Amino acid sequence: MASNRTLYTAADNLSQARGLSASISSISSLSSPAPSGRSAVASHISKTYRQASTLFLTRRLPEALSTVLPLVSPSQSDDPNGPLEPAPVIQASRSSRVKVWSLYLTVLNAIVELDPDDGKEAFGTQEWRAICHKVREGEIWEEVIRNGYDGIEGDVDAEVVINLATLLLTHAKTQITNQKRLENYLAAARTPNLNISSNRFTESSPRRYHSLGPGQRRATTVPSGADTPLDLHARVKILELYTLHVLPRNNEWGYARELISVSPVLDDERREAFLQALDTLREEQLEAERREEEERARREEAIRRDIEEARRLRAENEVRERRRLEEERAKREAEERERRERVRAAVTEGDFGVESTPTRPTAKSGSRLPEGVARERGPLPTRRASGGGNAVAAPTLMSKASMVLGNLRMLVDEIAGAFQTNPYVLLRMLAFIIGLLMLLSRKGIRERIARILEASWAKVKATAGMGTKVSYI
Structure with a gap:
């Protein structure tokens, strides 16, 4: 060697x-x-x-x-x-x-x-x-x-x-x-x-x-x-x-x-056996690679399907969410319109739900006074046509107080009876009060109400002054 x-x-x-x-x-x-x-x-x-x-x-x-x-x-x-x-x-x-x-x-x-x-x-x-x-x-x-x-x-x-x-x-x-x-x-x-x-x-x-x-x-x-x-x-x-x-x-x-x-x-026999074994190993490797490729393709296809399914579900969820948001927005807009209509109706009525009563002319001047003012002032004293008759005595302060208290008691009794027979009236009144408070919470409404009240109070003072002059005459 x-x-x-x-x-x-x-x-x-x-x-x-x-x-x-x-x-x-x-x-x-x-x-x-x-x-x-x-x-x-x-x-x-x-x-x-x-x-x-x-x-x-x-x-x-x-x-x-x-x-x-x-x-x-x-x-x-x-x-x-x-x-x-x-x-x-x-x-x-x-x-x-x-x-x-x-x-x-x-x-x-x-x-x-x-x-x-x-x-x-x-x-x-x-x-x-x-x-x-x-x-x-x-x-x-x-x-x-x-x-x-x-x-x-x-x-x-x-x-x-x-x-x-x-x-x-x-x-x-x-x-x-x-x-x-x-x-x-x-x-x-x-x-x-x-x-x-x-x-x-x-x-x-x-x-x-x-x-x-x-x-x-x-x-x-x-x-x-x-x-x-x-x-x-x-x-x-x-x-x-x-x-x-x-x-x-x-x-x-x-x-x-x-x-x-x-x-x-x-030798020839072993060489042939080795070559056959090598071919078998090669075929097994190719088959394994083919199976691996198929498995990889299957995994990729499954992943692709999962991605498409996820995209589809996400699109459906987005459409559903968009529809829900649109419905909620439409509902809010409808409620807002309805609320505005109620406010507009309340403002149009003038005293926010209290109906105005027609006025009636007085006996002598023919001017129309509000019913509430006429009721508070009471009936005008009547005089006898004959000049020699005695005049009817004017109501005293005590009689006027008794009359007001009696009217208030009658009003309370009527309200209590109405509540007992129809509880829905109470709910309507509560709803009216809540709506009134909501209206009063807005600055523009408060200013408008103040202007209306000032104008109404000016009319009441003018009417009261005119009535005083008529009574004096």
């Missing part, structure tokens, strides 16, 4: 600079670790993996994450100023490495699927949001490559790639990052070699480390190409995820069809 050859060349150059003897001893000590140390690391990884799996199965996610996290995270070396030690998972065998990363990704998937309240309660708000952001934005892919495969993207195990792609398919906001990572991996991976007998690495082959300096190590990993049927199956699975799930999510249908058609890892 090209990357491995580059690492070997860099290590050889560095060893020549520091001395051949020191380099040989360093390389031999690091590239061939003691079996006891390797067994201790493998035992520790296996034990930690089983413990984390048990915690995960019992849904104790915080404990499971804190248990598996030291296996996949670099640790600080004994020297405070020295570089970070590689993650323990780098020293594990391929099967253990795949198991550890698969468990770590599964725990992250379960954490992201938690209800927000449960996640914040279990991990804290900041930590839970950081985990969700790392998964949904695709940062977990970079973490796996950096901590588990020394930054070499093509060395990532196919099973781990499948788990990463599935995790991003489930939780990522967009599949752009997923597509880019899969393209980089497929471009960096080796061309398939199905000659099993030529494989130089096996399932249990350890990763080799080369000295780059004090405390620094870089691993040359087991090739990740399709050298075995298992690798070929994994590559087919990755291609399936890439062409049938990631690219369709990014609307790359043409590119997916082209990639399936020219892929060297697919």
Whole structure:
């Protein structure tokens, strides 16, 4: 592999600079670790993996994450100023490495699927949001490559790639990052070699480390190409995820069809199956888009009908309200006209409803006096025609007072009897009084009444003066 050859060349150059003897001893000590140390690391990884799996199965996610996290995270070396030690998972065998990363990704998937309240309660708000952001934005892919495969993207195990792609398919906001990572991996991976007998690495082959300096190590990993049927199956699975799930999510249908058609890892039968699956997915998407378009059109039509109905109801309400206002205005105008007619009739009558009585001429002057004045003055004294007869005595003040009181009592009795026989008279009188008060409340009416009363009083005084002169004569 090209990357491995580059690492070997860099290590050889560095060893020549520091001395051949020191380099040989360093390389031999690091590239061939003691079996006891390797067994201790493998035992520790296996034990930690089983413990984390048990915690995960019992849904104790915080404990499971804190248990598996030291296996996949670099640790600080004994020297405070020295570089970070590689993650323990780098020293594990391929099967253990795949198991550890698969468990770590599964725990992250379960954490992201938690209800927000449960996640914040279990991990804290900041930590839970950081985990969700790392998964949904695709940062977990970079973490796996950096901590588990020394930054070499093509060395990532196919099973781990499948788990990463599935995790991003489930939780990522967009599949752009997923597509880019899969393209980089497929471009960096080796061309398939199905000659099993030529494989130089096996399932249990350890990763080799080369000295780059004090405390620094870089691993040359087991090739990740399709050298075995298992690798070929994994590559087919990755291609399936890439062409049938990631690219369709990014609307790359043409590119997916082209990639399936020219892929060297697919035989004719699988290629035909992939193309049929892609056509089915395309038809399902078109059908879903058609249904969505129909649903959107139905919603828009319903909204349009609702708007038209609202406009119609508003127009009807406006017409009804306008009609009601017009009826009320016509009613008020009719009442106003009727009130004006009553006022005009009352003003025309002169004394606001009291009918004037015809006057009658006096015995001697022939002038017409108002009946009320004639009644108050009483009948004129009559004289005998004969000159020698005695004249009738004039009524005294007491007799006049008795006559007035008697007339008032008769008036009160008549009014009381009228009220008892016809109560409507009282209502008419009250209505008359209320109308009179309403008329008097207007300044113009009051002024006009005052002028009428002044003119009437002047006539009464003139008539009384004329009567006095006639009586004197």
